[in-house]
Amino acid sequence: MKQEEYRAVPFAVPQRASLGRWIAVLCLALNVTTALAQSPAADSAAPPDTLQQRLLACTGCHGNEGRAASDGFYPRIAGKPEGYLYNQLINFREGRRHFQPMSYMVDYQSDDYLKEMAQYFSSQHPPFAAPQKFDVPQSTLDQGQELVKSGDPSKKIPACSACHGEALAGVNPAIPGLLGLPRDYIIDQLGSWKSGARRAAAPDCMGQIAGRLTAQQIGAIAAWIGSQTADNQARPADHAAQPLPLDCGGVPASAGSGAGR
Numbered sequence: 491m492k493q494e495e496y497r498a499v500p501f502a503v504p505q506r507a508s509l510g511r512w513i514a515v516l517c518l519a520l521n522v523t524t525a526l527a528q529s530p531a532a533d534s535a536a537p538p539d540t541l542q543q544r545l546l547a548c549t550g551c552h553g554n555e556g557r558a559a560s561d562g563f564y565p566r567i568a569g570k571p572e573g574y575l576y577n578q579l580i581n582f583r584e585g586r587r588h589f590q591p592m593s594y595m596v597d598y599q600s601d602d603y604l605k606e607m608a609q610y611f612s613s614q615h616p617p618f619a620a621p622q623k624f625d626v627p628q629s630t631l632d633q634g635q636e637l638v639k640s641g642d643p644s645k646k647i648p649a650c651s652a653c654h655g656e657a658l659a660g661v662n663p664a665i666p667g668l669l670g671l672p673r674d675y676i677i678d679q680l681g682s683w684k685s686g687a688r689r690a691a692a693p694d695c696m697g698q699i700a701g702r703l704t705a706q707q708i709g710a711i712a713a714w715i716g717s718q719t720a721d722n723q724a725r726p727a728d729h730a731a732q733p734l735p736l737d738c739g740g741v742p743a744s745a746g747s748g749a750g751r
């Protein structure tokens with residue numbers, strides 16, 4: 491989708507104003523690390539090589555324990571299924587997703603290293619942030635709820651809940667929860683899938699679905715999800731309640747009899 495098409499959506503697509511600051515912090519951290527490594531007292535001055543130390547690059551944007559906030563751009567990663575988080579790190583590393591700080595961070599990391607990161611954040615369950623408050627017509631929220639709960643059969647668009655669970659808390663091992671995600675992030679990701687800027691392992695089910703959504707529908711889905719209060723006790727389901735409506739390359743067949751790798 492061309493960028494100008496999103497001007498029709500009554501929500502501002504984020505400009506990622508914090509990107510420059512994030513890169514500056516990352517570069518400063520890298521420069522400090524390099525200086526310590528080159529100093530004679532490097533062995534005693536360098537921070538311990540622990541998982542918590544390594545994860546500082548993640549929590550700088552995604553927040554402590556990956557909790558994030560509901561009114562920003564960065565998504566909540568806490569409590570997401572481990573397989574989903576691992577798949578996304580691989581997608582950034584292999585160029586199916588594009589966001590410079592993420593790609594830079596994972597470019598040279600091993601599979602085991604990325605799995606360790608995914609395991610950590612999937613085990614975290616901090617409270618959800620309060621939902622966003624924004625002024626949108628009730629008709630837009632109603633449209634979003636209808637798409638999330640029932641889809642649009644006339645355009646072969648399945649309900650979001652058909653894959654992400656009735657409570658939108660996700661399904662193990664690889665389908666993410668949606669509640670707690672910022673509206674702007676949802677708009678950006680659906681738009682990226684629609685334009686082909688974001689991809690997943692084939693068959694790319696989300697690419698197919700996003701390609702059928704209009705800009706107005708994307709805005710409505712994002713507004714409704716972003717306005718919902720998430721249940722702090724919600725966890726990803728162990729199994730899909732029914733066969734998934736489409737084959738998804740990133741979802742093992744065991745997650746639902748309609749899903750394939």
